[in-house]
Amino acid sequence: MRTQPPALPRFYWTCVRERKCCAVTILTQVLNGLQLGSIYALVALGYTMVYGIILLLNFAHGDIIMVGAYISWIVMSQLGLNPVLAIVLSIVGCAGLGVLIDKVAYQPLREAPRMSLLITAIGVSYFLENGAQLVFGADAKVVPEYFDLPSMSVGGVSLSANAIITIVVTAISTIVLTILVQKTKLGKAMRAVSEDMGAARLMGINVNNTISFTFAVGSVLAGIGAVLYSMAYSQATPTMGIMLGTKAFVAAVLGGIGSIPGAVIGGLLVGFAEVFVSAIGLSVWQDAVVFLLLIIVLVVRPTGILGRPMTEKV
Amino acid sequence: MNTNISRRNFVKAGAVAGMGLGLAACGGNSGSSDGSSSDTIKIGLMGPYTGDVAQYGLACRYGAELYVKQVNSNGGINGKQIELDTQDEKGDATEAVNVYNKLVEDGVVGIIGDVTSTPTIAVAQASVKDNMPCVTPSATAADVISYGKNYFRACITDPYQGKLMADFAADQGYKTVGVIYNQGGDYEQGVADAFIEEAGKKGVTVSDSEGYPSGATDFNSQLTNIIATNPDAIFSPNYYQDDGKIVTQARKLGYTGVFMGADGWSNIVGGDEEYASAEDLEGCYYDCSFVSENEDEKVQDFIKAYKDEYNDTPSNFCALGYDAAMILLNAIETVEKDGKATYGSDDYKQAIVDAVASGTANGVTGDISYSGTGDPVKSTLIITFKGGAQEVFKTVEGK
Numbered sequence: 064m065r066t067q068p069p070a071l072p073r074f075y076w077t078c079v080r081e082r083k084c085c086a087v088t089i090l091t092q093v094l095n096g097l098q099l100g101s102i103y104a105l106v107a108l109g110y111t112m113v114y115g116i117i118l119l120l121n122f123a124h125g126d127i128i129m130v131g132a133y134i135s136w137i138v139m140s141q142l143g144l145n146p147v148l149a150i151v152l153s154i155v156g157c158a159g160l161g162v163l164i165d166k167v168a169y170q171p172l173r174e175a176p177r178m179s180l181l182i183t184a185i186g187v188s189y190f191l192e193n194g195a196q197l198v199f200g201a202d203a204k205v206v207p208e209y210f211d212l213p214s215m216s217v218g219g220v221s222l223s224a225n226a227i228i229t230i231v232v233t234a235i236s237t238i239v240l241t242i243l244v245q246k247t248k249l250g251k252a253m254r255a256v257s258e259d260m261g262a263a264r265l266m267g268i269n270v271n272n273t274i275s276f277t278f279a280v281g282s283v284l285a286g287i288g289a290v291l292y293s294m295a296y297s298q299a300t301p302t303m304g305i306m307l308g309t310k311a312f313v314a315a316v317l318g319g320i321g322s323i324p325g326a327v328i329g330g331l332l333v334g335f336a337e338v339f340v341s342a343i344g345l346s347v348w349q350d351a352v353v354f355l356l357l358i359i360v361l362v363v364r365p366t367g368i369l370g371r372p373m374t375e376k377v
Numbered sequence: 378m379n380t381n382i383s384r385r386n387f388v389k390a391g392a393v394a395g396m397g398l399g400l401a402a403c404g405g406n407s408g409s410s411d412g413s414s415s416d417t418i419k420i421g422l423m424g425p426y427t428g429d430v431a432q433y434g435l436a437c438r439y440g441a442e443l444y445v446k447q448v449n450s451n452g453g454i455n456g457k458q459i460e461l462d463t464q465d466e467k468g469d470a471t472e473a474v475n476v477y478n479k480l481v482e483d484g485v486v487g488i489i490g491d492v493t494s495t496p497t498i499a500v501a502q503a504s505v506k507d508n509m510p511c512v513t514p515s516a517t518a519a520d521v522i523s524y525g526k527n528y529f530r531a532c533i534t535d536p537y538q539g540k541l542m543a544d545f546a547a548d549q550g551y552k553t554v555g556v557i558y559n560q561g562g563d564y565e566q567g568v569a570d571a572f573i574e575e576a577g578k579k580g581v582t583v584s585d586s587e588g589y590p591s592g593a594t595d596f597n598s599q600l601t602n603i604i605a606t607n608p609d610a611i612f613s614p615n616y617y618q619d620d621g622k623i624v625t626q627a628r629k630l631g632y633t634g635v636f637m638g639a640d641g642w643s644n645i646v647g648g649d650e651e652y653a654s655a656e657d658l659e660g661c662y663y664d665c666s667f668v669s670e671n672e673d674e675k676v677q678d679f680i681k682a683y684k685d686e687y688n689d690t691p692s693n694f695c696a697l698g699y700d701a702a703m704i705l706l707n708a709i710e711t712v713e714k715d716g717k718a719t720y721g722s723d724d725y726k727q728a729i730v731d732a733v734a735s736g737t738a739n740g741v742t743g744d745i746s747y748s749g750t751g752d753p754v755k756s757t758l759i760i761t762f763k764g765g766a767q768e769v770f771k772t773v774e775g776k
């Protein structure tokens with residue numbers, strides 16, 4: 064047997080010397096990166112929405128996705144109902160949960176220092192994780208396939224239907240969200256609240272309702288994320304939201320937190336970085352590389368790629 | 378919430394204290410009866426029965442207790458009943474050594490245990506000076522059997538499984554095999570390393586070997602690399618939750634070949650959840666020592682007896698506990714029949730150690746014997762999937 068050269072030389076070995084790195088493999092890896100990046104982008108959009116309005120890092124966001132995945136599991140696997148109903152209930156359930164969390168945990172703290180809110184968010188996150196473990200147990204639950212879609216093969220590249228759906232849904236969500244924020248009255252209210260909460264209130268905007276609406280929108284994105292995640296990885300565990308949430312948070316900060324296109328760019332960057340690192344045989348380093356990317360961006364451009372430069376008061 | 382928990386803890390503490398008193402009382406009683414006669418044979422049974430790894434300890438214990446009960450109801454050994462001295466080590470190495478010393482004081486002539494690797498290593502080190510015959514049902518770490526000749530195990534080791542599956546791949550005529558494994562796990566790494574080494578010796582080319590970090594959910598990029606090398610089979614020696622995702626994702630990437638795994642696959646189907654679809658698993662293989670679908674008569678008898686006793690289906694650990702008890706009691710029977718050594722003497726213990734080393738046990742996890750070390754020479758099952766059900770593909774004799 065030929066001895067395996069170490070990782071980076073191995074990349075060179077298989078790709079350049081043995082010419083195994085054909086176009087098909089590269090294209091498939093690009094598609095893998097797009098799929099993973101789209102999921103991160105969608106979750107990062109949820110972070111960015113909430114942060115943009117009340118400057119709260121909603122650490123429970125990843126765990127809302129976890130609840131969404133469990134809802135799909137209950138509806139399809141336990142109750143044996145229609146997958147479409149599972150998708151609808153996951154999204155509605157996540158939206159409801161997001162609003163409920165805002166009403167119960169965050170609304171009483173609107174006037175409190177931001178640190179209290181942040182700590183409450185961490186508390187909510189732990190509550191959801193441990194609650195899920197208590198109710199569902201620590202073992203992974205298998206979310207059945209929503210639709211039995213075959214993989215297509217185009218010129219030797221195997222295009223999984225799930226990957227394409229994920230990419231398309233994320234693109235549509237981004238466009239809808241941009242229109243919602245930029246072109247509608249509610250969007251205008253959201254932007255006003257984010258500029259100056261007190262002034263917005265004086266102008267007759269119902270601040271609490273606007274914030275709740277933002278949470279609902281953010282959590283709908285989490286619900287869609289839950290469905291896409293379950294489609295791609297098919298398992299729900301109580302702790303699945305932690306790493307997903309952290310990576311998406313990194314994506315949001317990378318792109319410039321508060322910025323919608325920034326979140327998408329950040330998500331895709333993180334997705335591609337992970338796939339690239341794994342593809343060259345360094346997969347053990349994939350998490351480290353993502354966080355290294357974050358450190359570099361924070362040092363070079365603290366507001367992120369598309370973030371507005373601002374004076375920070377924390 | 379708070380008051381509830383503290384009340385529950387209080388009750389638990391009370392129960393533990395009560396049990397402690399009960400055990401102490403038992404110890405006292407048996408101590409006094411010991412001196413008067415040796416119409417019983419006393420052996421120790423230890424493992425974690427509370428704490429994080431209690432599930433494994435309890436499973437081994439139930440299996441071992443079932444075997445001892447069966448022997449006793451058949452008249453015991455040489456007319457003597459077997460008395461179990463059962464001690465909880467809570468999954469802790471220090472506690473395990475304390476428990477071991479307690480068992481020595483109680484005068485046991487052999488021990489079934491310990492269960493998990495780290496405490497077992499501590500007990501193995503402590504047991505050398507007493508030359509105490511010990512059989513661990515389930516500790517797979519290489520070190521366990523390296524301290525003295527008195528320690529044996531009933532289970533096969535991680536490298537053994539890797540080697541076995543590489544030989545199987547060669548037998549199946551696979552020319553190239555890809556490997557994907559969790560680089561953050563001792564078990565996965567141990568099996569994969571041994572597989573790759575043996576595959577090289579058998580002329581099976583490992584076309585690509587890809588690792589992934591613990592907790593990963595996306596295996597697409599590693600699988601894309603492996604599939605690009607067009608292997609005859611992919612070896613995935615991980616735990617079933619990861620294996621399920623790996624198989625499913627590989628099928629979506631268009632891979633239609635065979636998957637092979639190790640005993641971490643044991644719960645991939647047949648439990649509460651199906652971690653991969655019947656269609657995706659069709660014709661895949663993994664090795665293990667115990668599966669309830671095994672139609673072998675002694676296995677089915679064991680499963681029935683276990684169900685009658687505990688109203689539950691036995692796991693792999695229950696079966697290993699049962700076999701560990703069988704190995705030790707078979708050896709004691711040999712020594713008792715021989716009748717040369719006095720019960721409880723150093724010669725008696727040495728005779729048991731020799732009898733384990735040279736004896737055999739037709740266990741429910743395979744036919745077990747030893748060849749000079751504490752590692753068993755043991756037959757292993759290759760399991761395959763047909764229409765969503767598992768079945769035994771073949772039995773590989775131990776070597």
